[in-house]
Amino acid sequence: MLSPSEMKDRMLDLAKQDGFIDGIFNYCDRWCDRCEFTQQCRNHAFGEEAPPPEGPAFWDYIHNVFEATMLMIKESMVKLEISQEDIDKYTHEDDDPAKHPLYHRAHQLAFTMHAWLEKNKPGPISCEEDEIVVSVPENNNMLSDAIDIIYYYNFFVSAKIYRALLSDDNYGEGIIQNDSNGSAKIALVALDRLIAAWSILMENQSKYEDEILKFLISxxxxxxxxxxxxxxxxxFIRPGFDR
Ligand code: SF4
Incomplete structure (x- = not known):
């Protein structure tokens, strides 16, 4: 396994290679199994070198990725002459996204919907495993797909809203291509897909219509x-995805 320092060099090496779409992974949904841009994504290329997630080496690998990233950040701070004091200066408790009503609502809703799914959809909670849809007729692919989508995006939305709120960008003043708008855009795309998926579930599970309708309204x-x-x-134009 590469050491953190070697991993950092590998990341920088990949960053210089042609054939990738710059920044595509910053505003995607990270659902690589369904992505049409795997061959043009540096993040995917780097991830292909990771050990299997079920093996013991995986967490050592993740630790080294973290250390490599910290090394890169420290080197960039030195290069750009940014000190820790500079960062602290711009960190205000009042700006904590976790306290923002939008994040709070999205976060709470995700937990409520997850609890409902746990109760009403038996089986392991993983979009990788078909057992998740044991109560779904086998021939109803659209329904099983909708359930995969709901599980995948359920917690994704609030995480992206958090990031959108976290950024120091001026999101209300006409600036479009910034990190806030990019993160908010993928949160909105995920919300659109969640709403469509819950609608399909409602159509197929009429006994839960009232409960699902409340989720859709929320x-x-x-x-x-x-x-x-x-x-x-x-x-916001997401690299690769929006043309
Ligand atoms: S751009 Fe596609 S391949 Fe790259 S991280 Fe996002 S989903 Fe995965």
Whole structure:
């Protein structure tokens, strides 16, 4: 396994190679199994070198990735003459995204929906495993796909909203291509897909119609709040995905 220092060099080496779309992995949904850009993604190329997640070497690998990233950050800070004091100066408790009502709502909703799914959808909770849909008729591919989508994006949305709120960018003043809008854009894309997936579930599970309808209303409210908070997010052009 590469040491953190070697891993850092490997990351920098990949960053210089042609044939990749710059920054594509910053605003994707990280669902690589369904991505059409795996061959043009540096993150995917780097991840292909990782040991299998079920093996003991995996967590050592993750630790080394973390150390390598910290090394890169420290070197960049030295190069750009940024000190820890400079960073502390811009960190205000009032700006904590975890306290923002939009994040709070999205986060709570994800936990509520997850608890509902756990109760009403027996089987292991993994989009990789078909057992997740044991209560779904085998021939209903659309329904099983909808359940995969719900599980995949359920916690993803609040994580991306958190990142959008975390950024120091000026998200309300007409600047489109910044990290806030990019993160908010992928959160909105995920919300759109979640809403579509829950709608399919509702159509197929009429006995749960009222409960699912409440989730749909809540998801639509979170989406409206996110669009209000980040009015330019939908216009953000994600590298590779938006043309
Ligand atoms: S761009 Fe595609 S391949 Fe790369 S990390 Fe995102 S989902 Fe995975």
């Amino acid at each position: 998801l639509a409210e979170v989406r409206n709040q996110a669009e209000t908070k980040f009015p330019y997010a939908r216009k």
